[in-house]
Amino acid sequence: MSVISHRDTIVVGGGVAGCTAGLYAKRYNLDVVVLDKVGPGGLAATAALIENYPGFPEGISGLELTQRMYQQAEKYGVAIELTQATGLAAQGDRWLLHTTHTDYLTTAIIITAGAHPRSLDVPGEAELRGAGVSYCATCDGFFFREQTVAVIGGGDTALEEALYLAKLAAKVYVIHRRDELRAQPYLQRQAFDQHNMEFIWDTVVTEVIGDQQVEALGLQSKKTGEQRRLDLDGVFVSIGYKASTEWLGDLLELDDGFIVTDQNMRTSQPGIFAAGDIRNTPLRQVATAVGDASIAAYSAYQYVSQREG
Ligand code: NAP
Numbered sequence: 001m002s003v004i005s006h007r008d009t010i011v012v013g014g015g016v017a018g019c020t021a022g023l024y025a026k027r028y029n030l031d032v033v034v035l036d037k038v039g040p041g042g043l044a045a046t047a048a049l050i051e052n053y054p055g056f057p058e059g060i061s062g063l064e065l066t067q068r069m070y071q072q073a074e075k076y077g078v079a080i081e082l083t084q085a086t087g088l089a090a091q092g093d094r095w096l097l098h099t100t101h102t103d104y105l106t107t108a109i110i111i112t113a114g115a116h117p118r119s120l121d122v123p124g125e126a127e128l129r130g131a132g133v134s135y136c137a138t139c140d141g142f143f144f145r146e147q148t149v150a151v152i153g154g155g156d157t158a159l160e161e162a163l164y165l166a167k168l169a170a171k172v173y174v175i176h177r178r179d180e181l182r183a184q185p186y187l188q189r190q191a192f193d194q195h196n197m198e199f200i201w202d203t204v205v206t207e208v209i210g211d212q213q214v215e216a217l218g219l220q221s222k223k224t225g226e227q228r229r230l231d232l233d234g235v236f237v238s239i240g241y242k243a244s245t246e247w248l249g250d251l252l253e254l255d256d257g258f259i260v261t262d263q264n265m266r267t268s269q270p271g272i273f274a275a276g277d278i279r280n281t282p283l284r285q286v287a288t289a290v291g292d293a294s295i296a297a298y299s300a301y302q303y304v305s306q307r308e309g
Pocket of ligand 1: 052120152153154155156157158160176177178181182204238239240241282283284285
């Protein structure tokens with residue numbers, strides 16, 4: 001039988017939102033623990049340079065920013081326990097959280113488990129993952145020094161990945177399914193200025209080709225239907241994110257997989273709050289994750305206080 005740990009607040013996810021929720025919860029004197037399957041940092045830790053988080057006019061690396069956030073949470077006594085949430089169910093008027101190590105009985109729960117990259121779901125992608133197919137340029141870009149790579153997507157992530165890769169690789173193709181980018185104008189301007197970046201518009205990837213290693217992409221024009229092969233060494237898939245909500249089953253109201261909350265970060269279940277990239281929100285930024293998480297911790301504090309009279 002698994003051990004049950006009793007808390008009044010559990011935070012699931014140790015990224016920007018999780019560290020912020022932990023920090024605020026601790027300052028509201030809640031008995032809180034933050035859980036993460038790999039440790040603090042989350043997705044923002046993989047960003048090479050974060051230039052739009054206020055207070056850092058020169059920009060700051062995602063790793064350094066998230067490390068600083070964790071250090072600040074630690075200073076107030078927030079502990080991160082390494083374990084992965086696997087299920088959540090009501091137990092009386094509390095919540096029983098199942099994880100790979102321990103079960104937790106808690107009054108309030110703040111879900112900040114973030115999101116993970118979407119895959120293209122084309123032949124060859126899964127087989128060549130880690131052999132030329134990547135979802136993170138700052139993690140894997142180094143392996144493609146002076147080589148030819150492609151980034152798939154037209155959003156902020158795709159252009160940030162492409163700009164990072166343009167400093168390392170000889171040639172970077174950006175392959176987008178429309179003829180207009182979704183990314184913020186300042187990123188578009190930077191990308192259009194790169195001499196070694198080429199945009200392939202109105203085009204989708206139909207196949208990742210390679211035996212042991214990526215050798216080429218199969219492409220198809222959305223305008224003419226024409227198919228062609230593009231030889232290259234690596235492909236970075238940046239077509240958005242899927243919320244990490246699989247472990248919740250149908251417990252909470254979701255919108256396209258993202259957790260629906262009100263402005264107080266309350267979900268469809270009492271005592272369960274959500275913040276950061278996992279939430280149904282129009283903007284996924286470090287700044288919005290910090291704002292959401294501080295509100296979620298305040299709401300959890302009010303919820304716990306009311307229950308304890
Ligand atoms: P996103 O904004 O959802 O963009 C995804 C891109 O991939 C879109 O251009 C989309 O095309 C394309 N796409 C989606 N599915 C596709 C498919 N199956 N095949 C081909 N292309 C596909 O995702 P994101 O760029 O990862 O950004 C996620 C959130 O994080 C956004 O809110 C973004 O603003 C934020 N973010 C901000 C920054 C920053 O502020 N510096 C950096 C990174 C991310 P369509 O355009 O045709 O839909």
